[in-house]
Amino acid sequence: MPQQQMIMGIVMWVAVFAVFYFLLIKPQKKKDKQLKEMRENLKVGDKVTTIGGIIANVAKVEEDCVILELGPNRTKVPFEKWAIGTVEAKKEEVE
Structure with a gap:
């Protein structure tokens, strides 16, 4: 037992x-x-939202970070890739 x-x-x-x-x-x-x-798979022109809630467009993609364009003046700010929460809309590819 x-x-x-x-x-x-x-x-x-x-x-x-x-x-x-x-x-x-x-x-x-x-x-x-x-x-x-x-x-x-981030590409230049993608519209992204960071984990902090900032919505911006990708201006440049580097190895560990991305440069995002913010606001009407297109201020460029670097962000670590891990800070990207979602990709809102993919850039339309021209063929």
Whole structure:
């Protein structure tokens, strides 16, 4: 009997870990991968929103940062790529 209870305890912990993995860990990894891919594919002219809520256009893309144009004077401000939250609209590509 004690051995059977121990096996059931182990099975229960494995089941709990599996539920956490498929409901929490795996979706978060997928979201992180999509966010990283989005930040790597930034192009000049994209309209982006930073994690601080600033909406701007991408003026230049560098390795670890982007230069954003803000406001009517088109003030250029550098931001780290990790600070880009979303890409609002992609620049229309001319073919």
